Amino acid sequence: MNEQPTFRLDETDRGIIAATQNGLPLVARPYDEVARGLGLTGAEVRRRLAGMLDAGVIRRNGAVPNHYALGLSANGMSVWDVTDDVVDELGPKVGALDFVSHCYRRPRHLPIWPYNLFAMVHGRSRDEVTEKVEAIAELLGPAVRAHDVLYSTRLLKKTGLRIAA
Amino acid sequence: MSGDSTIDIDDTDRAIINGLQGGFGFGERPYRDAADGLGLSEDELIARIARLVDAKVLSRFGPMYNAERLGGAVTLSAMAVPDERYDEVAETVNAHHQVAHNYARAHDLNMWFVVASEEPDEIARTLNEIETETGLQVYDFPKQREFFIGLKVDA
Numbered sequence: 543m544n545e546q547p548t549f550r551l552d553e554t555d556r557g558i559i560a561a562t563q564n565g566l567p568l569v570a571r572p573y574d575e576v577a578r579g580l581g582l583t584g585a586e587v588r589r590r591l592a593g594m595l596d597a598g599v600i601r602r603n604g605a606v607p608n609h610y611a612l613g614l615s616a617n618g619m620s621v622w623d624v625t626d627d628v629v630d631e632l633g634p635k636v637g638a639l640d641f642v643s644h645c646y647r648r649p650r651h652l653p654i655w656p657y658n659l660f661a662m663v664h665g666r667s668r669d670e671v672t673e674k675v676e677a678i679a680e681l682l683g684p685a686v687r688a689h690d691v692l693y694s695t696r697l698l699k700k701t702g703l704r705i706a707a
Numbered sequence: 708m709s710g711d712s713t714i715d716i717d718d719t720d721r722a723i724i725n726g727l728q729g730g731f732g733f734g735e736r737p738y739r740d741a742a743d744g745l746g747l748s749e750d751e752l753i754a755r756i757a758r759l760v761d762a763k764v765l766s767r768f769g770p771m772y773n774a775e776r777l778g779g780a781v782t783l784s785a786m787a788v789p790d791e792r793y794d795e796v797a798e799t800v801n802a803h804h805q806v807a808h809n810y811a812r813a814h815d816l817n818m819w820f821v822v823a824s825e826e827p828d829e830i831a832r833t834l835n836e837i838e839t840e841t842g843l844q845v846y847d848f849p850k851q852r853e854f855f856i857g858l859k860v861d862a
Contacts, residue, residue, distance in 0.1 A: 568760075605759075
């Protein structure tokens with residue numbers, strides 16, 4: 543995904559993004575309504591949005607759930623100190639687990655932060671998250687020197703991407 | 708914001724939440740197209756989505772953009788915030804429009820936030836501003852490799 547070239551946005555694309563980043567109008571012809579505000583045709587808006595989806599500029603289109611409201615309040619950020627020589631080999635295996643939503647390698651900040659692999663685990667309870675973290679520990683095996691789980695205790699802010707028109 | 712949704716979700720709502728986390732179309736009448744697949748009328752689907760968004764069961768309904776593909780940048784950052792300053796610091800951090808998500812987490816590093824910008828330079832600038840405004844160190848955790856991203860939630 544990182545190897546793909548940057549998608550060249552023109553002013554029209556930017557206008558469409560700015561008009562839709564907080565959600566689509568909840569009317570029968572939402573793209574026509576977006577188009578009206580931008581002085582475009584609905585067909586042009588739909589063509590450009592479909593192009594952005596194909597190019598990966600749009601990850602997906604549809605419902606963006608609020609995990610908290612759905613009872614998935616035990617969102618645990620599992621973090622792992624995995625030896626550097628195997629982390630890139632093991633990372634995709636962790637990412638492939640169906641209960642892991644995001645998985646990244648990130649830098650350590652010693653001494654406060656020895657962890658270089660981050661895997662976000664969602665569950666309905668801490669027990670459920672703990673079980674899933676144990677499964678990750680098993681998968682990683684002896685390559686792990688230490689790990690921790692940081693439970694979220696409050697959602698302080700959540701917005702979509704902000705792009706200026 | 709804490710997720711105390713007070714509405715009841717029935718099986719139809721669940722089918723909407725589970726079935727439409729992607730794949731919503733770009734046709735002229737996309738709600739009608741999606742409603743057909745769910746055995747609903749267009750009007751009912753629109754009304755239910757509106758209700759779910761209104762109750763914050765859905766954060767929003769529409770395209771999820773990928774900042775990095777737009778030439779921008781995203782990073783994850785954390786701070787160790789003293790308890791007595793927590794709300795004040797959260798307010799300061801959240802006031803930056805570049806801060807997309809911010810979570811309180813149980814750890815010495817107890818505030819974790821995602822900073823996104825179209826201008827990669829703006830990330831560093833924002834983190835510097837937050838350090839100056841709060842007097843606290845910001846630890847930056849830019850991703851080095853992405854192994855997976857593709858959240859699907861079962862309602």
